[in-house]
Amino acid sequence: MSVQHGTTALLVLLLVWLLVDYVYFQNETRKLFAATQKIEKQKLDINAEWARLQIERSTLVANNRIEQVAREQLDMKLPEEEQIMVITR
Amino acid sequence: MRKSQHKPVNISLRIAIVMAFLLCCFVVVVVRAFSIQVRGAEFYQSQGEKRHVREVEIPVSRGSIYDRNGEPLALSTAMVSVGIVPGQLLDQFSKVEQLAEVLDLDADELKQIITSRKDKKFLYIKRRITPMLAESVQALNMEGVVFRTEFKRYYPAGEILANVVGFTDVDDVGQEGLERTYDNWLTGTSGKKTVVKDLLGQVVADIDVDELEAAKPGKDLHLSIDRRLQYAAYVELKKAVYQHQATSGSAVVLDVKTGEILAMVNQPSFNPNGNKETNDGLRNRSVTDIYEPGSVMKPFAVVAALESAEYTPQSVVNTSPGEYEVDGFVIHDFRDYGELSLVDILVKSSNIGVAKLVLGLGKEHLWDVYHRFGFGQSSGSGFMGESTGYLPHHSRWRTADHAALSRGYNLSVTTLQLAAAYGTFANQGRYRSPTFIKGNVNEDKAIIDPMIASQLTDMLSHVVNDTEGHKAFIPNYSVAGKTGTARIAENGGYSDNYISSFVGFSPVNSPRLVVAVSVNNPRGEDYYGGLVAAPVFSEIMKTGLRLLNVPADQLNRTLVDTSVQDAGVNDG
Numbered sequence A: 001m002s003v004q005h006g007t008t009a010l011l012v013l014l015l016v017w018l019l020v021d022y023v024y025f026q027n028e029t030r031k032l033f034a035a036t037q038k039i040e041k042q043k044l045d046i047n048a049e050w051a052r053l054q055i056e057r058s059t060l061v062a063n064n065r066i067e068q069v070a071r072e073q074l075d076m077k078l079p080e081e082e083q084i085m086v087i088t089r
Numbered sequence B: 001m002r003k004s005q006h007k008p009v010n011i012s013l014r015i016a017i018v019m020a021f022l023l024c025c026f027v028v029v030v031v032r033a034f035s036i037q038v039r040g041a042e043f044y045q046s047q048g049e050k051r052h053v054r055e056v057e058i059p060v061s062r063g064s065i066y067d068r069n070g071e072p073l074a075l076s077t078a079m080v081s082v083g084i085v086p087g088q089l090l091d092q093f094s095k096v097e098q099l100a101e102v103l104d105l106d107a108d109e110l111k112q113i114i115t116s117r118k119d120k121k122f123l124y125i126k127r128r129i130t131p132m133l134a135e136s137v138q139a140l141n142m143e144g145v146v147f148r149t150e151f152k153r154y155y156p157a158g159e160i161l162a163n164v165v166g167f168t169d170v171d172d173v174g175q176e177g178l179e180r181t182y183d184n185w186l187t188g189t190s191g192k193k194t195v196v197k198d199l200l201g202q203v204v205a206d207i208d209v210d211e212l213e214a215a216k217p218g219k220d221l222h223l224s225i226d227r228r229l230q231y232a233a234y235v236e237l238k239k240a241v242y243q244h245q246a247t248s249g250s251a252v253v254l255d256v257k258t259g260e261i262l263a264m265v266n267q268p269s270f271n272p273n274g275n276k277e278t279n280d281g282l283r284n285r286s287v288t289d290i291y292e293p294g295s296v297m298k299p300f301a302v303v304a305a306l307e308s309a310e311y312t313p314q315s316v317v318n319t320s321p322g323e324y325e326v327d328g329f330v331i332h333d334f335r336d337y338g339e340l341s342l343v344d345i346l347v348k349s350s351n352i353g354v355a356k357l358v359l360g361l362g363k364e365h366l367w368d369v370y371h372r373f374g375f376g377q378s379s380g381s382g383f384m385g386e387s388t389g390y391l392p393h394h395s396r397w398r399t400a401d402h403a404a405l406s407r408g409y410n411l412s413v414t415t416l417q418l419a420a421a422y423g424t425f426a427n428q429g430r431y432r433s434p435t436f437i438k439g440n441v442n443e444d445k446a447i448i449d450p451m452i453a454s455q456l457t458d459m460l461s462h463v464v465n466d467t468e469g470h471k472a473f474i475p476n477y478s479v480a481g482k483t484g485t486a487r488i489a490e491n492g493g494y495s496d497n498y499i500s501s502f503v504g505f506s507p508v509n510s511p512r513l514v515v516a517v518s519v520n521n522p523r524g525e526d527y528y529g530g531l532v533a534a535p536v537f538s539e540i541m542k543t544g545l546r547l548l549n550v551p552a553d554q555l556n557r558t559l560v561d562t563s564v565q566d567a568g569v570n571d572g
Helices: A003-060 A063-073 B011-039 B041-050 B093-102 B107-116 B131-138 B177-181 B227-243 B294-307 B342-348 B351-359 B363-372 B399-406 B415-426 B450-465 B529-547 B563-571
Strands: B053-058 B072-084 B123-129 B145-154 B191-197 B203-206 B248-255 B261-267 B316-318 B323-326 B329-332 B339-341 B430-432 B444-446 B480-490 B493-506 B513-520
Touching: A003 B072, A003 B145, A063 B227, B011 B041, B072 B131, B093 B107, B093 B131, B107 B123, B123 B131, B123 B145, B131 B145, B227 B248, B227 B261, B227 B513, B227 B529, B248 B415, B248 B529, B261 B529, B294 B342, B294 B351, B294 B363, B294 B399, B294 B415, B294 B450, B294 B480, B294 B493, B294 B529, B316 B351, B323 B351, B323 B399, B329 B351, B329 B399, B339 B342, B342 B351, B342 B450, B351 B399, B363 B399, B415 B430, B415 B450, B415 B480, B415 B493, B415 B513, B450 B480, B480 B529, B493 B529, B513 B529
Parallel strands: none
Antiparallel strands: B053 B191, B072 B123, B072 B145, B191 B203, B248 B261, B248 B513, B316 B339, B323 B329, B430 B444, B480 B493, B493 B513
16 A cells, blocks of 8 residues: 555545534534523523512512501501600610 | 448537537526526525524513612513414414414404405514413414513502603503603613524524624613602502592602602502503602692791891791781781791791791892792703793792792792702702612702701791691601692682692701602692691601601600619619
8 A cells, every 4th residue: 555545545534534523513512502592491481480479579568468467467556656665875 | 340231420410419409508507507696696595594594583671670678669571472474374264263262362353353464474463471371372383373572561569659660651661750761771672693493493503693783681770769668658648638538649758868769659640550541640740740839938938038147037027917918919817926036937837927028138039049949940850751840030020929939829849849949958058959769869069058057947847846736746756847738820810729738857956858748639628738738747757767767856755764774773
């Protein structure tokens, strides 16, 4: 075998390896892209969930609800003027 | 080798024919290639890309609005809007029926829309449905049904803040209130990016990593409003407006030190999460509605008198006999008060007293004082639709106008202007423009001598203290303020309808809060500011001082219990 034959064989091997490599990474890119898409979607879902929870929370802590619960369920009331004592030091 | 029996063949002719045929074919190919590659390149390229490369919009949400403690006041939640491409639905009417059922639409109507607008490329059939409902629509797996992410605005505080925060329209554009004022700040810019889609319409790759136009989400807005105080103020105002059968009312709470608007409430209001058909409640009356304020202007007339250096708070003015004619108009007092000091003029709210004070001064001076306190000008709050009120120029005053202006007629103000002006007394004579934004403190500027401001503060504290059972009284705290009861001008004259108001601040020695209350047209038995507006002031101020942990400065001695310390000593 001459040197020329050897070089050709080497280049052909390199070419085949590069082609396989290309396909492999192309596939890898697609997979990673799909993963980012999924995470993006999750991010949207989590954001939506966060907004929902914020709304739910603000409904629960709404001042009129708190006042109602305090007055009716817990039987609380604002102290009368005479009931307030101020401790002076 | 055998010789041919046939005629000799003309080889060169055959070659020529074949060559000519091949040449023709070649020319046809070249021409066709030319027409596709060069002449039609653009068309084919775009057609190809249309099937692969798409520009997609990246939706962004509008910024949220929070109160000063981070409580949400306006939030955007992601919703799904459903649209259709009518042309693609013409041959699947059975599925259209299912679609209509899921979306709670009328099936026949939907079919009719599809047939009548079959040339339309896209139209919404239902906007802003919950993501859950959208999933059941997606489950129908219909061609020609398109989903887009849109945001729905939700206002957790509801009616208590509705006309201050305002609302957005169906396209997320601010229509009223702060939503409109700060629309640019709140609005995001939706981005665009180029992606490759496969045959099923799934995105398989981002082409342009840098994105054609980056998405910029809207920025959040942190208001100076304190939702707790806002609620308390709203409840009190609503109660008073209901109790006195008033047509409307407003109340404003300002932080003296920063000019921040801690609460701003109006009646009537509306539910910002429902449909907004009640036009009446949409306005933020505290800043848009102007009225002749009446007696609450008297302290500013007294400022003019004190600035002239001809008067001190103890100077005496004779108001007998309770009637006083100016330029053909007769000014009345409630009764004949006799000789009154400047302090008592404010305490008794003597119309004759202030008229006599200002008539001795130049018109220009009174105008200048009112002008310095911000009347007739925008308060600088930046609220869209804010009214400047009205203060006529002194060159147009007749003597009767001069006297009328001293007791708060012939000019119009907003409730916010009154609050900011009284804030000047509380802030050592320095006027500060109010703000709706937390921490966005406007520069204050000295507009009157601090000495006069403290004299006025003292005089105004007498207004509440010297009157037994004054409705603006707050236990354990000192209060300075002034009532107002003004007739409403109608059809060129004054009617029997009133605006009752009270403006004041507390504690007197180191003021923290200014509260201005105005109740429009109370139709019950009471209409005096002292009976209608002062109790509202008192309740709002009480809650405000408690929420801000302001130490009591006027402890009722009998309430001070020192026995806790004593008990320890005795037991030991």
